Amino acid sequence: MNEDGLLDLVMSEAESDDGRLAWFEAPEWKMHILNEGLFNPHSFVAADFDKDRHMDIFVGEMGLGRHPDPKLLIYLNDGDGFFTEHLIDSGNPTHEAKVADSGKTGRLSIVGKPYRPETQVDLWENRTDFR
Numbered sequence: 001m002n003e004d005g006l007l008d009l010v011m012s013e014a015e016s017d018d019g020r021l022a023w024f025e026a027p028e029w030k031m032h033i034l035n036e037g038l039f040n041p042h043s044f045v046a047a048d049f050d051k052d053r054h055m056d057i058f059v060g061e062m063g064l065g066r067h068p069d070p071k072l073l074i075y076l077n078d079g080d081g082f083f084t085e086h087l088i089d090s091g092n093p094t095h096e097a098k099v100a101d102s103g104k105t106g107r108l109s110i111v112g113k114p115y116r117p118e119t120q121v122d123l124w125e126n127r128t129d130f131r
Contacts, residue, residue: 001025001032001055002081012041012059021059025081034075034083035059039067042115043097049108049126054079062115063093070094072110072124088124102126 001008006026013019019038022031034057043060050056054077061070070093075083088110097112107126114120 001077003054003079008081010044010046010057012038012044014040014042014044016040021057021075023057023081032081035073035085039070040064042095043072043110043112045097045099047099047108049074049099050076050128051107052079057083058088058097058099058110060094060097060110060112062095063118065116067093072097092122093118094122 001023008026009024012021017039019041020036021034021038024031038061040062041059042062045058046055048056056077057075060072063070069090071090072088074086074088077083093114094112095115097110099108099110102109102125109126110124112122
């Protein structure tokens, strides 16, 4: 995450109403908390969303029929392990969402589905040019 040549670890506390998203810096595994108020963040992917060759982090909250405003967030990495939070969507819960280049655009989009109570598949198409 900080491009020092060592593999770092990124985790989210998925089964928590106040879940944390953090990355752990190797080799001592120093914890860097990015968010500590996430509602059951079951969706989580590390990928380069803005095509700057730095690993970014996507996290999405579940709704479970009891969270009124679940969020989808992307944390853009500056390459030194410092992240800027960007809100992608709110009010639409997701569970185990994935990322892919939908439509061969060269940009990573997000596809997911709520856990409950809704039954649908959602696509958050990346139309952003992060330059």
